[in-house]
Amino acid sequence: MKKKILMLAVLAVSCLLVNAQKKTGMHLLATHAIGSNGGWDYLTVDQKNNNLFVSHGNQVNVLNKNTGDSVGVIHNTQGVHGIAIANALGKGYTTNGKTATCTVFDLRNLTVITQINVGQNPDATFSDDYSQKVFVFNGKSHDATVIDPQTDRVVATIPLGGKPEAGVSDGKGKIYVNIEDTNEIVCLDSKSFVVLSRYKLIGGEEPTGLAIDRVTSRLFTVCSNKVMLVLDAKTGKHIAKLPIGDGSDGVVFDATSKLAYSSNGEGTITVVREVSADKFVVEETIKSEPGARTIALDTVTHHFFLPTATFEKSTTEGQKRPKMIPGTFRVLQYGK
Incomplete structure (x- = not known):
């Protein structure tokens, strides 16, 4: 019995190590300040x-x-x-x-x-x-x-x-x-x-960002109800439905790494791996900053960029978004 428990413990640790190895290694490399004001x-x-x-x-x-x-x-x-x-x-x-x-x-x-x-x-x-x-x-x-x-x-x-x-x-x-x-x-x-x-879109509400894998003909669309849908571009067939963070307004697909990145306004980046044309998994959630809801990919360096700013803590009645603090606009650069 003890030997069985030990084997199960070893297996559990091995699984944890495998999962740990699946981390992308993407992290904040630099912050580029842009002094002027505006959304x-x-x-x-x-x-x-x-x-x-x-x-x-x-x-x-x-x-x-x-x-x-x-x-x-x-x-x-x-x-x-x-x-x-x-x-x-x-x-x-x-x-x-x-x-x-x-x-x-x-x-x-x-x-x-x-x-x-x-x-x-x-x-x-x-x-x-x-x-x-x-x-x-x-x-x-x-x-x-x-x-x-x-x-x-x-x-x-x-x-x-x-x-x-x-x-x-x-x-x-x-x-x-x-x-x-x-x-x-x-x-x-x-x-x-x-x-x-x-x-x-079945199960997806108010789609915003859209990306494509041209090799496998897969579309990645991010929706306001915190899901990413993957569709067959040729037929419209739904392939996968994956959880993402709140407030996504952008998604990019890196054809080299086979990773899709959803930029979530809540302050996270959801990373989805294309394991095969018909299998997709959430690989990691990377911390970003609140307001960083759009994204652009550099296909040469495989870095990506997200714009945001610092906001006041409270909003006035009827105001959808908190007010931006002047002079805090910046671009976040992520990579390995």
């Missing part, structure tokens, strides 16, 4: 020029992604949300929520090239490497604006039937976008600009 939303990495673009109130702050040094500022982007990078043409695009426009700028010297009128309250955006088009998702007009970066003209407006959030491309001609108020993912054709299918 924030998305941030985007420009791999080619080694820059990190951070939406911040009515401007975009640009940092060197490797050092955290300030590179410059793109001004007059009123109510900016997202930044798209079109490296093939050396251009960037900001979505300016308050003016229903996109600011086009030069990626090398950050000078403004032009302004483009888009839909109402443009929010998330990205540049599709397959179609070579920039997709802008408009929150209030419930549609997507498609921009040709060759001419900087709008070539299509796609009705989406609901409030869009983040979008991704499969690199083969299909675009996927979360629809927050209808709890679904819409699939678009990136060449014909038509809706191909709608995937209803």
Whole structure:
């Protein structure tokens, strides 16, 4: 009996050691202070020029992604949300929520090239490497604006039937976008600009961040009811439902490590491992800071970045979020 108990104890310790080895080793490497005031939303990495673009109130702050040094500022982007990078043409695009426009700028010297009128309250955006088009998702007009970066003209407006959030491309001609108020993912054709299918999210409410594994055709969507859903991008079939922290507004997938990171506004990062195309597990919960709800991945260094600030402890009646303390805005950098 004693020998059996000893063997069980040894087995339990071995299991603990195995679990301990599964920790990612990702931790806070640096904090990059940005002195100006204002809220924030998305941030985007420009791999080619080694820059990190951070939406911040009515401007975009640009940092060197490797050092955290300030590179410059793109001004007059009123109510900016997202930044798209079109490296093939050396251009960037900001979505300016308050003016229903996109600011086009030069990626090398950050000078403004032009302004483009888009839909109402443009929010998330990205540049599709397959179609070579920039997709802008408009929150209030419930549609997507498609921009040709060759001419900087709008070539299509796609009705989406609901409030869009983040979008991704499969690199083969299909675009996927979360629809927050209808709890679904819409699939678009990136060449014909038509809706191909709608995937209803079962058990997921108010989806925000979206990521994709192009190799296995898996979509990762994070929802306000503290779950991450994994879907088959080709069919919409639900593969997994995983618990995450509260207040997630972003998720990224590292194709090298096969890890998905959910940035949770409560002050945590949920790490999900893709064991196989049909098996996903929560591997770790990393401590971040309250308010750090969006995330950007550097696919070269495998570091990721989250913006946040320090807030007052209490809120006034009717105020959804606590008030930000001026001068505390910063970007958190995580890595090994």
